[in-house]
Amino acid sequence: MNKNRLLTALVLGGGLVFPLLVRDPYFMHMAILIGIYMLMAISINLLLGYTGQLSLGHAAFFGVGAYVSALVFLNLGIPMWGGICSAAVATGILGFIVSKLAFKLRGAYFVIMTIGIAEVLKLVGLNWIGLTKGPMGLTDIAAPIISLGPLGQIDFSHKMPYYYLILIMVILFISLQYRLIHSSFGRAFVSIRENEDLAESVGINSYKYLVIVVVISGAMAGVSGSLYAHYVSFIDPGVFAFFLSVNGVMMVVGGGQGTLIGPIVGAILFTLIPEWLRVFGGARMAVYSAMVIFIVIFMPKGILYYLTKILNVRKGA
């Protein structure tokens, strides 16, 4: 246990001092994106890792979060803080509707349903020109400024403050996930994952719990979308992209599903790997997808699991 606490402190410390050591704007940019994807991965992990339901349409929540937050800012002048809350509420409601519909089916059919919802929302984003400006996208989604009185102000359009904001959000999401998993809800989730019929037989209303988990997970993904919109200050219907959902799931599966640290490691790896693969030029995505196939086939428990296994074997020898 002590070792775990030391590791947590080390990771947290590393996260805190990272911007002080690395001044390069590109690395700061990557770190912020990784943080936003961590939020998305945690949200997917809650659903996939703990209840065993694979959603390949999480971009729907991410995209709706981004659009809601951008629209309330641009049309009503509500700053990002309000935008995050509206995004969470909107995507929570979306999650409720989607799960009520989609959990009439399980397995492959549920997955297809989630993809479909994201695609329909993408088409709405493309075609509802009056609201979303279609493929032109929404621009000038500014980040907020907090005034500290005589001490000056914090301008979140700079990378450093935004980095710490994201860091706080990631810590918040991890602790939220931790609390949830160690509550009676979490035990119900896991029982559904392990054996839904058995869970039902001991009085767990699996439909109800699955709806709850999608509402929470959807709201979390919505918050990450909102933070993304205010960071890059421009969004288009690309925020609903299938690839975004797939990559989010890859972060969870590759890192280690159903663990607290898995999505964190996954988000770092699966944001950085496509960047590193730029050396392959046009063949980049072909190499990436071949790699994904390899990981899925040979490391189904996530990279972290095999890494610790190798380390332990070495220690034993």
Add this chain to the structure above:
Amino acid sequence: VAPVGLSTLDRYGKRDNPLAAFQQQRHFMIFLQYVINGLIIGGAYALIGLGLTLVLGIMNVVNFAHGEMYMLGAYFLFTFFSMMGINFYLSMLMSIAAVMVIGFLFEKSILKPLRGRPLDTVMLSMIALSMFIQNIAMLVWSPVPESIKSPFPLKALTVGGLYFLPQRVMVIIAAFILLIATHLLLKTTKMGKAMRATFQDLEAASLMGIKIDRIYSFTFVVGVGLAAAAGTLLGPVFTVNPYIGNLANLKAFAIVIIGGLGSFTGAVAAGFLLGVFESLGAGYISSGYQDAVGFILLIIILIFRPTGLFGKIGQKR
């Protein structure tokens, strides 16, 4: 204010305007034309949907690379016919055969090692495979859209005031031939009987001495062959680019669920239904939402009949 001469009813609400009657008949003819156009495209959709249902029903694999097989079919036709100048029908057969060989190789190299693994793992590998094929196609044929020049005359045939483009007539005839051939394969041949047995009960079938490995390979090859056939049929109707598989995939998924879980008849019926509804949707609502029609149908079906049009009540997958 209605323009002069276009109102269907006169001042007293009587339908005595000869122009109105003509207008009404014209509207009806346009409606019929939409339905026929939809049925023609629906023929190809039925092929794609049937191929996916075969693989899903018999192998329990959601083939996310199904749309890519459709794309490859179209690209091979482009290569053989437009680039190499081989006879059109021969090129079609060669394209389908080439895709079947590729499908066979993928089945042996990726699906076979994944047999018995969780649904999610197989699904993610197939998604990565579809990305892989897409990117390879982009490298081989470049992302620039190509058009396959139809060998048929461009002048439409008119029958009773309705227009039929020869290329599209070929689509529906070929689709019918292939659908009947698949039906005969399943119902009359020994292989078809073995496939249906595997579909109904995997263990019982293998106890009866059916070689499951062989059935799986054969099923996958037939499934992707149907997708490739649809690709060669629709290739000359639309343009060809490496990403056309994405939409084909989504439509195939919608067809499978609308038709009913694992129902072959349902997939064919849903294919035609989707074609007609898309055509009507594009004609009367907005062409921007044409591709959303499938999923809107899907959502309606899920609300009122979650097992799909031809699915058995009480079936839960």
